[in-house]
Amino acid sequence: MVPLARKTLIYEWRRFLPAILAVGFAGLLQVLQAALVLGIFSSASVYITGSTADIWVGYPGTQSVDQGRSLDPNVEMHMRMDPHVTQVEPFIWLDGDWRGDRTTGGVSVYVSGIDPRPEGLMFARVLDKDMRARLEEPDAVVVDRADLEKLGVGVGKQAAINGHTVRIVGVSSGLRALGGVNVVTSLETARRLNPDPQDAGRPTYLVAKLDANADTKSVAARLRHATGFGPYDVWAARDFARRTVLYWMLDTGAGAGVLFLAGIVFLVGAVITSQTLVAAVAGSVREYATLNALGVGLPALRRVVLEQAFWVGALGLFGASFVGALLMAIARSRDVPVYLSIPVTLICALLVMALAAVSGLAAMRSLRRADPATLLR
Amino acid sequence: MNSPLDNKRYAGPSLRAERVTKSFVTGRVRTSVLHEVSLELHAGELTLISGPSGCGKSTLLAILSGLQKVDSGEVFALGDKLDDLGQRELERFRLAHTGFVFQGFNLFPALTALEQVELPLHYLGLPSREVRERALRSLDEVGVAHRASLRPTELSGGEKQRVAVARAMAKEPELLFADEPTSALDAANGQMVIDLLHRIARTHGTTVLCVSHDPRLLGHADRVLAMEDGRILSDQRHTPELAPGRSNQEISSL
Ligand SMILES: Nc1ncnc2c1ncn2[C@@H]1O[C@H](COP(=O)(O)OP(=O)(O)O)[C@@H](O)[C@H]1O
Numbered sequence: 064m065v066p067l068a069r070k071t072l073i074y075e076w077r078r079f080l081p082a083i084l085a086v087g088f089a090g091l092l093q094v095l096q097a098a099l100v101l102g103i104f105s106s107a108s109v110y111i112t113g114s115t116a117d118i119w120v121g122y123p124g125t126q127s128v129d130q131g132r133s134l135d136p137n138v139e140m141h142m143r144m145d146p147h148v149t150q151v152e153p154f155i156w157l158d159g160d161w162r163g164d165r166t167t168g169g170v171s172v173y174v175s176g177i178d179p180r181p182e183g184l185m186f187a188r189v190l191d192k193d194m195r196a197r198l199e200e201p202d203a204v205v206v207d208r209a210d211l212e213k214l215g216v217g218v219g220k221q222a223a224i225n226g227h228t229v230r231i232v233g234v235s236s237g238l239r240a241l242g243g244v245n246v247v248t249s250l251e252t253a254r255r256l257n258p259d260p261q262d263a264g265r266p267t268y269l270v271a272k273l274d275a276n277a278d279t280k281s282v283a284a285r286l287r288h289a290t291g292f293g294p295y296d297v298w299a300a301r302d303f304a305r306r307t308v309l310y311w312m313l314d315t316g317a318g319a320g321v322l323f324l325a326g327i328v329f330l331v332g333a334v335i336t337s338q339t340l341v342a343a344v345a346g347s348v349r350e351y352a353t354l355n356a357l358g359v360g361l362p363a364l365r366r367v368v369l370e371q372a373f374w375v376g377a378l379g380l381f382g383a384s385f386v387g388a389l390l391m392a393i394a395r396s397r398d399v400p401v402y403l404s405i406p407v408t409l410i411c412a413l414l415v416m417a418l419a420a421v422s423g424l425a426a427m428r429s430l431r432r433a434d435p436a437t438l439l440r
Numbered sequence: 441m442n443s444p445l446d447n448k449r450y451a452g453p454s455l456r457a458e459r460v461t462k463s464f465v466t467g468r469v470r471t472s473v474l475h476e477v478s479l480e481l482h483a484g485e486l487t488l489i490s491g492p493s494g495c496g497k498s499t500l501l502a503i504l505s506g507l508q509k510v511d512s513g514e515v516f517a518l519g520d521k522l523d524d525l526g527q528r529e530l531e532r533f534r535l536a537h538t539g540f541v542f543q544g545f546n547l548f549p550a551l552t553a554l555e556q557v558e559l560p561l562h563y564l565g566l567p568s569r570e571v572r573e574r575a576l577r578s579l580d581e582v583g584v585a586h587r588a589s590l591r592p593t594e595l596s597g598g599e600k601q602r603v604a605v606a607r608a609m610a611k612e613p614e615l616l617f618a619d620e621p622t623s624a625l626d627a628a629n630g631q632m633v634i635d636l637l638h639r640i641a642r643t644h645g646t647t648v649l650c651v652s653h654d655p656r657l658l659g660h661a662d663r664v665l666a667m668e669d670g671r672i673l674s675d676q677r678h679t680p681e682l683a684p685g686r687s688n689q690e691i692s693s694l
C-alpha cells in the first residue's frame with residue numbers, strides 16, 4: 064500500500080505543523096494543570112502518604128482523612144490476630160483552636176496524635192528519629208517550617224491548643240495541610256487536647272503495617288467483616304489517599320475547575336487542529352476527487368484523513384511528553400507542587416488522541432467537496 | 441489485458457446514450473445543457489467530441505462516465521444501466537471499468553510517479569508485486585519509466601500528463617475518459633498525449649472518449665462527433681494521421 068497519509072504529512076509538513084503544535088500545546092496544558100492541581104491537593108492526604116502504613120481502619124463512610132470519627136479501640140486486637148499484620152498503632156486526628164503568644168488571633172489547626180517511637184508508622188516519611196524523640200516529651204508539638212509565621216510563634220516557644228498549653232519543639236517540612244495548619248504531637252498529648260470527654264482516649268484511625276508478601280486488598284477485605292466491635296471499615300492506604308484527594312477536589316470545586324479548563328483546552332485544540340486538517344484536505348481535494356473518479360470509495364479516502372489526524376495526534380503527544388517531562392523536572396526543582404500519577408497521565412494522553420480523532424472526523428466532512436464531477440468543466 | 445473481443449459479450453456498443461437531456465438550475469434560471477443526445481461508442485476506438493467551450497461536452501462526459509445523473513434518457517455502459525446504480529455501486533463500477541484523465545494533472549505532490557500509478561491499483565485488491573509490475577509497465581508504455589522515482593514538481597507538464605494517463609490505464613479499464621487532456625500542454629506534448637490515447641484504444645481495445653475544444657486534435661481520432669449547443673451535429677469517421685512507422689521511443693522523446 065502506498066502510505067499516502069504519511070507521505071503527504073512528511074512532504075507537506077509545514078501545512079500540518081500548526082495542527083501538531085495545537086495538539087501538543089493542548090496536551091501540555093492538560094497535563095500541567097492536572098499535575099499542579101494534583102500536586103496542591105495531594106497535601107490533603109499527607110497523613111497517609113507521609114506514613115508507611117499499608118492499611119487504614121476508620122469510621123465507615125469516611126470520605127476524607129480529616130473527617131474521621133472515633134473508633135472502638137478493641138478493633139486493634141482483632142487486627143493483631145491477622146497473620147499478615149506486623150504492626151498496629153492508633154492515630155488521633157482532631158480539630159484545634161490555636162492561640163499563639165502574639166496577636167495572631169485564633170488559628171484553626173489539625174492536631175495529629177501519633178506514636179512517636181522510632182519505629183512508628185505515622186509520618187515516618189516526614190519526621191526523622193530525632194524529631195520523633197522530641198515528641199515523647201509531654202505537650203511537645205512539631206509544625207511545618209512554612210507555618211511558623213502563620214502561627215505567630217518560634218521554635219521553643221509556648222502556645223495554646225483548645226486552651227491547653229503546648230510547646231513547639233521543632234519544625235519539619237512536608238507537613239503542610241490543605242485549608243489549615245498541621246500540628247503533630249504524641250498520642251498522649253493529643254488525648255489531653257481533646258475537649259470532648261466522650262472521645263477521650265479513643266483513636267480516630269488504626270493504621271497497620273503488613274508483611275512484605277501480603278496482598279493489601281485481600282487483607283483489608285478479610286479484616287473488614289468482624290462483628291462485636293463498634294462500626295469500622297478497612298481501606299488500603301493508597302485507596303484512602305486517592306479518596307481524600309478526590310473529595311477535596313470536588314468539595315472545593317477544583318475538580319470542576321479542572322474539568323472545565325480541560326474542556327476549553329480540548330475545544331480550542333480541536334478547533335485549531337480540525338481547521339488545519341480541513342485546509343490540508345482542501346489543498347488535496349482535486350487529487351482526492353481524481354481517486355474517487357477512478358473508483359476509490361469515500362470510506363477509503365476518509366481513512367486517509369483519519370490516519371493523518373492520528374499521526375498529528377501522535378506527533379503532538381510526543382512533543383508534549385518531552386516538553387512536559389522537562390517542565391515537571393524544573394517545577395520539582397523549584398518546590399512547585401506538581402504530581403502526576405500514571406492513570407492521570409494516561410487519561411491526558413487519551414484526551415489528546417481523542418482531540419486528534421475528533422478533528423479528523425470534522426476534517427473528513429470536507430471530503431464531500433471531493434466530487435469528481437467538479438473536475439469536469 | 442482486454443482485447444476488443446472481451447467487450448463483444450456486451451453485444452454491441454460499449455457505451456450508449458439514449459435521448460439524454462440535462463439542465464442546470466442557477467438561481468431562478470434553468471439552462472438546458474444537453475438536448476436529447478443519443479450516441480454509441482465502440483471499443484478499440486478513440487472518439488473525439490469536439491465543439492466550442494460551453495456546448496456541453498464535459499457534462500456529456502460526466503454523464504457517460506457515471507459521475508453525473510441524467511434528467512431524462514438512459515445511459516448504458518458495458519451493458520449496465522448506469523442510472524440504476526447507487527453511489528457505492530457506481531464507485532465499484534468505476535474502479536473496475538473506467539479510467540480518467542483530466543485537464544489538470546491532479547497528481548499528489550508527495551508521491552513519486554510510480555506511487556501515483558500504484559495508488560489506485562492497491563484499491564483493486566491486487567497483490568503488491570502485481571501492483572508494482574503493472575505500474576512499471578504502464579509508466580513504460582507512456583514513456584516515463586525513467587521518471588518513475590520523481591515527484592510532480594520534478595516533472596514537466598507533458599510528463600505529468602503522461603503519468604496521469606499511466607495512472608488511468610494501469611487499471612486496464614474498458615472505458616477511458618479524457619476531458620481536455622491537452623489544453624494545459626504545448627502543441628507537441630498535446631499531440632503526443634492524444635496519440636498515446638489513440639494507441640491505447642488500438643492496442644488494448646479500450647473505448648476511449650476524449651472531449652476537447654482544441655481543433656488540432658481533430659486529425660488524431662478515429663471518429664469525431666461535432667457538438668454545438670447541447671446537440672451532436674455530425675459524426676465523422678476517418679483514419680487518423682498517426683504515422684504508422686513511429687515507434688514508442690520516438691513518441692516518448694517528444
Ligand atoms: N454544475 C453546474 N451548474 C450550473 N451550470 C453548469 C454546471 N456544469 C456546467 N454548467 C453549464 O453547462 C454548460 C456546459 O458546460 P460544460 O459541459 O462544462 O461545457 P464544455 O465542457 O463544452 O465547455 C455551461 O454553460 C456551464 O456553465
Ligand SMILES: [Mg+2]
Nearest residue numbers: 439440497498
Ligand atoms: Mg469542458
